[in-house]
Amino acid sequence: MNRSEIFEKLARLEENMSQLNNDLSELKHLTVQMVEENVALQVENENLKTLIDKEEKPKKVENNTKTQRKKPLRSKENLAMLYKEGFHICNGELFGKHRKGDDCLFCLEVLSE
Secondary structure, X not given: OOHHHHHXXXXXXXXXXXXXXXXXXXXXXXXXXXXHHHHHHHHHHHHHHHHHXXXXXXXXXXXXXXXXXXXXXXXXXXXXXXXXXXXXXXXXOOOOOEOOOOOOHHHHXXXXX
């Protein structure tokens, strides 16, 4: 095997590795999009289930005026679930985008309210 053949093989290998890297990046981007869409659909599904449950259950009027502990809002639970899944829940253009593992102070502020 002469030098030119070795350099040609190295060039082909480099080209193949570059193509594999591009394919991997594209697949990663598509996976993030699919996960974001999946989480959004799960939240929407939970909201629809809650709405159906509210419509099916007869409204009970409580005569007792005991003060009960406030339960966290269902929407806040959904936001906490989204944040735990790794998505931004803060207001703005980042909402619904993947956090890539980093904590976001704006998201944490939304959860603390």
